[in-house]
Amino acid sequence: MKVFLHLFISNLKFNKLELGISYFITAIVIFFVRIFRDTKSTDADFLFSIAFYAMLYAFYTNRRKFNLKYLVSLPLSKTQLVMAKTSSDFVYFVPAVICAFTGVMYSPIEFSAIPLLIILFQIVMFVAFIIFDSDIEQPRLENAKSSFLNRLIYMRKGMDFVFFGVFVIYLALAIHVTPLEMVVKQYLIIIVLSLALGYKFRRTLNLLKDESYSYFMPKRDLFSIGKKISLFGIIGILFMISGLSMPSKYGEDKFYTAIQEGNPKSLEKALATVKEIKPSKSGYTPITASIIEGNIEALRILEKYGFAMSLQDTFTDEEETFSPIHLAINSGSIEMIEYVVRKLPEAMDVKTEKNQLSGLHLAAINCKPEAIDYLVSKNINLNAKDPRGNTALIYSAKSNCMPAMAILLEAGANPLFKNSKEKTASNYLKSKKYKYLLKRKELLIESKLNRELASEK
Amino acid sequence: MIIELIDVDYKIPNGDTVYEGLNFKLELGEFYGVLGKNGAGKTTLIDLLMGYRPITTGSIKVLGEDPMGLTRRKKKEIFVLSHDIQIQSSHSIDNYLEFTRFFYENYDRVKEKELLKYFGLDPKSKMGSLSTGQKVKAQIVAAISARPKLFLMDEVTAVLDPESRKQFFVLLKELHAEKSCSLIMATNIAEDLNGVVNKVLFIDHKHAAVHEVSEIEHLFNLDVEAA
Numbered sequence: 212m213k214v215f216l217h218l219f220i221s222n223l224k225f226n227k228l229e230l231g232i233s234y235f236i237t238a239i240v241i242f243f244v245r246i247f248r249d250t251k252s253t254d255a256d257f258l259f260s261i262a263f264y265a266m267l268y269a270f271y272t273n274r275r276k277f278n279l280k281y282l283v284s285l286p287l288s289k290t291q292l293v294m295a296k297t298s299s300d301f302v303y304f305v306p307a308v309i310c311a312f313t314g315v316m317y318s319p320i321e322f323s324a325i326p327l328l329i330i331l332f333q334i335v336m337f338v339a340f341i342i343f344d345s346d347i348e349q350p351r352l353e354n355a356k357s358s359f360l361n362r363l364i365y366m367r368k369g370m371d372f373v374f375f376g377v378f379v380i381y382l383a384l385a386i387h388v389t390p391l392e393m394v395v396k397q398y399l400i401i402i403v404l405s406l407a408l409g410y411k412f413r414r415t416l417n418l419l420k421d422e423s424y425s426y427f428m429p430k431r432d433l434f435s436i437g438k439k440i441s442l443f444g445i446i447g448i449l450f451m452i453s454g455l456s457m458p459s460k461y462g463e464d465k466f467y468t469a470i471q472e473g474n475p476k477s478l479e480k481a482l483a484t485v486k487e488i489k490p491s492k493s494g495y496t497p498i499t500a501s502i503i504e505g506n507i508e509a510l511r512i513l514e515k516y517g518f519a520m521s522l523q524d525t526f527t528d529e530e531e532t533f534s535p536i537h538l539a540i541n542s543g544s545i546e547m548i549e550y551v552v553r554k555l556p557e558a559m560d561v562k563t564e565k566n567q568l569s570g571l572h573l574a575a576i577n578c579k580p581e582a583i584d585y586l587v588s589k590n591i592n593l594n595a596k597d598p599r600g601n602t603a604l605i606y607s608a609k610s611n612c613m614p615a616m617a618i619l620l621e622a623g624a625n626p627l628f629k630n631s632k633e634k635t636a637s638n639y640l641k642s643k644k645y646k647y648l649l650k651r652k653e654l655l656i657e658s659k660l661n662r663e664l665a666s667e668k
Numbered sequence: 669m670i671i672e673l674i675d676v677d678y679k680i681p682n683g684d685t686v687y688e689g690l691n692f693k694l695e696l697g698e699f700y701g702v703l704g705k706n707g708a709g710k711t712t713l714i715d716l717l718m719g720y721r722p723i724t725t726g727s728i729k730v731l732g733e734d735p736m737g738l739t740r741r742k743k744k745e746i747f748v749l750s751h752d753i754q755i756q757s758s759h760s761i762d763n764y765l766e767f768t769r770f771f772y773e774n775y776d777r778v779k780e781k782e783l784l785k786y787f788g789l790d791p792k793s794k795m796g797s798l799s800t801g802q803k804v805k806a807q808i809v810a811a812i813s814a815r816p817k818l819f820l821m822d823e824v825t826a827v828l829d830p831e832s833r834k835q836f837f838v839l840l841k842e843l844h845a846e847k848s849c850s851l852i853m854a855t856n857i858a859e860d861l862n863g864v865v866n867k868v869l870f871i872d873h874k875h876a877a878v879h880e881v882s883e884i885e886h887l888f889n890l891d892v893e894a895a
Binding site: 221226229281283288291299428 | 747
């Protein structure tokens with residue numbers, strides 16, 4: 212124990228500056244995530260920034276930990292050696308793991324966890340290889356101070372990192388802003404990072420061949436790798452259990468976290484002592500949160516504990532107030548829409564407070580063809596107008612949502628209706644090809660109407 | 669017996685064979701030099717003795733134990749000085765000595781002070797600001813002050829300036845004269861060993877043989893013509 216403490220304290224003492232920076236940055240990251248989690252923080256670029264800088268700092272500091280050969284040469288038993296290395300890894304891993312897990316927890320729903328973790332892992336490797344890539348091992352500081360040329364040499368490594376690092380990260384971000392499917396984007400990013408790793412890895416491969424591979428001992432090294440992976444997992448699990456920095460985006464109370472995580476047991480436990488629920492600081496209630504998450508099980512549990520869904524369960528953001536049907540449509544879950552309609556049949560007729568949008572309008576604006584399909588099957592008024600004269604078809608055209616337009620037209624939506632600006636749906640279509648098709652449909656309906664009028668006369 | 673190697677074969681996992689049938693003994697108070705061409709396996713021998721690599725076949729005993737499983741009590745009696753051991757640049761010499769002295773029960777702080785003065789080292793200097801030679805000097809201070817029973821040195825003299833090298837060998841001679849410590853020095857500078865070591869272990873083509881110091885000059889082919 213005495214030896215372990217000596218190693219642990221020495222490690223902290225000798226690296227206090229780097230560890231201080233690392234933990235300080237982590238605290239700032241978590242602070243900003245807490246503040247901006249409902250707005251900017253859910254963007255993938257922010258997630259990337261978190262992971263990138265967290266790993267950068269973790270690995271920058273990690274390179275200064277005890278040299279293995281030095282530790283082996285010291286009078287330490289195997290257990291003490293393992294404990295010394297583990298404690299050293301632990302201290303350095305904590306900030307990186309906290310940031311990575313925070314990033315994953317606050318990532319947009321479209322991000323799937325496994326590719327995301329692969330990306331984060333690749334960023335770790337990528338940053339590590341850049342830092343450890345040593346054309347120049349350790350230029351003497353006193354030389355760098357006295358000579359401009361030496362300063363340039365000293366900076367070369369840093370410049371390499373800046374140019375290459377920024378280039379690759381921005382390439383990944385460029386992929387992210389393309390209109391591709393999220394899964395496709397994720398795999399493209401994985402490919403880009405793999406290529407970057409391959410490029411940076413070439414020198415390390417040689418080193419591995421010449422030296423490291425000759426030292427490889429399956430039992431020792433696989434144990435070491437397993438230990439590091441376990442450490443990563445344990446820190447993550449402890450962090451998740453502690454709930455320190457992962458409150459739900461819906462609110463601070465535990466039931467919000469349970470709803471977001473889809474954990475019915477935790478939700479029941481959290482609700483057991485609750486008598487009254489007020490909206491959270493962000494304006495959510497457990498019911499609105501459950502609808503947004505598409506978590507029907509949570510709604511059933513809430514009902515069991517006396518918190519049944521009603522039309523008063525609304526959520527107001529900066530622009531609009533949404534009723535349960537609107538929230539269900541935005542969730543994209545047909546099961547949730549069906550559940551809301553079954554529980555509150557009158558919800559179908561409810562409109563948003565400010566812009567007086569029906570569920571169908573909202574589904575058209577947000578391009579939710581499956582939701583439109585469902586609503587159409589319920590025989591609602593396809594040509595209903597909002598106060599500005601816009602129909603669901605006009606909104607579909609505005610959002611360039613072809614599948615929604617196809618469903619609406621097939622169901623009998625009228626393309627001739629004009630809004631208050633005297634514009635039809637075809638006026639808003641961006642694609643010339645579809646514009647032509649819609650115009651053709653308009654002409655067909657017009658000629659049919661004219662024929663009917665003529666025959667009536 | 670301090671060190672005993674019997675029929676040791678060592679093959680780099682997934683690589684070449686470095687030793688075949690290596691036999692070698694070191695008694696208390698003896699000082700052996702280790703010579704060999706670049707790549708012959710001098711550092712590998714030190715690695716095997718400190719338990720950093722496992723042998724393939726044969727038997728190896730350091731202070732009576734297998735170096736891969738040396739107890740802490742035995743390890744306290746060994747000090748390794750190697751060009752491969754890198755000390756964190758954020759350490760000051762003082763930090764490094766403080767960290768190291770914790771592990772050695774017989775550590776002599778008075779000697780440490782004397783040696784710092786002897787080598788002209790400022791204890792407050794950071795390792796990152798020292799030259800390679802100065803770093804080695806700081807490690808020599810720790811090594812001699814630790815009063816080990818076995819002192820392993822791997823190519824540490826090449827980076828020392830002539831004056832420091834002379835100072836270092838004066839210290840080694842003193843240590844050797846006390847006969848309470850066994851020493852092994854792997855080096856590329858054959859001349860260093862003259863008048864210092866008892867015997868020389870020469871490693872060549874996977875085999876090692878013990879030679880007298882007087883034979884050193886015949887071990888290498890120095891009649892090299894220009895390419």
